[in-house]
Amino acid sequence: MNLxxxxxxxxxxxxxxxxxxxxxxxxESFDLHGALMNLANQPASHxxxxxxxxxxxxxxxxxxxxxMDPNHAAAALTGIAVDNYHYPHPAFYxxxxxxxxxxxxxxxxxxxLVNANQTPANTAHPHSAVTDLWLRFAGADITGITVLTxxxxxxxxxxxxxxxxxxxxxxxxxxxxxxxxDPNAVMVPAPDGK
Numbered sequence: 001m002n003l004x005x006x007x008x009x010x011x012x013x014x015x016x017x018x019x020x021x022x023x024x025x026x027x028e029s030f031d032l033h034g035a036l037m038n039l040a041n042q043p044a045s046h047x048x049x050x051x052x053x054x055x056x057x058x059x060x061x062x063x064x065x066x067x068m069d070p071n072h073a074a075a076a077l078t079g080i081a082v083d084n085y086h087y088p089h090p091a092f093y094x095x096x097x098x099x100x101x102x103x104x105x106x107x108x109x110x111x112x113l114v115n116a117n118q119t120p121a122n123t124a125h126p127h128s129a130v131t132d133l134w135l136r137f138a139g140a141d142i143t144g145i146t147v148l149t150x151x152x153x154x155x156x157x158x159x160x161x162x163x164x165x166x167x168x169x170x171x172x173x174x175x176x177x178x179x180x181x182d183p184n185a186v187m188v189p190a191p192d193g194k
Contacts, residue, residue, distance in 0.1 A: 032146075035101050036085065036157060041092040044085035044155070051080045076168055079161040090152040092125050101148075102132075102190070110134040110144070112190040126151055141165060 037044070056077045105112060113133040123130050129151045136144035145160040162168075 032101060032104075032157065033083075035097060035104070036083065036155070039093050039097045039101070039150075039155065040085075040087055041094060042087055042089060044087050044091075046083065046085050048081065048083045050082070051077075053078045056080065076164050077160065077162045079159075081157075081159045083157040085155040087153045087155075090125070091150075091155070093123065093150055093155075095120075095124055098123070105134045105146070108136075110136045110146070114188065114190045116188045123150075138163075142168075 037046070056079070102112060111134065113135070115131050118130055122128060129149050132148045134144075134146040134148075135142055142162060142164045145158075145162065145164075147156075147158040149156045
């Protein structure tokens, strides 16, 4: 990966996740590929990889050694997909396209978290990494996670299908392309509809 994936402060995420866990619709996943290819003002080279449930079961011992209950580890993750986009020049991320991605997740019942330290100017033409996080809940369990990071010449998307308790996120941090905790991020719920 050209950009080391960075993400959110998980303790803040856990608090927020527990807040949102009350009666959230599960929502359906949707394909982002077309919108992501059109998010920047220039074409990108694209690489991707994914792990399905059977491939993730091989990693059960790694998860168990990271502190997750071995009986829960194999069942916790059902799929991970990572997409990396690289631009030849610093990119301008089109706000209207980003708004359509946000609206699509919102319509499907996902909860959006954003870094409170970001400015609108930096989200469109970033000088530092911008992180957006979406969570899908079924009761108190997290059933889907999407992390989108954008920087001047790289964009990365990590999509996880799972059945996780909020605390499990701490144990998964840094494994399988799931970003490690960024202690400088301050993730907050996005305003309604954003």
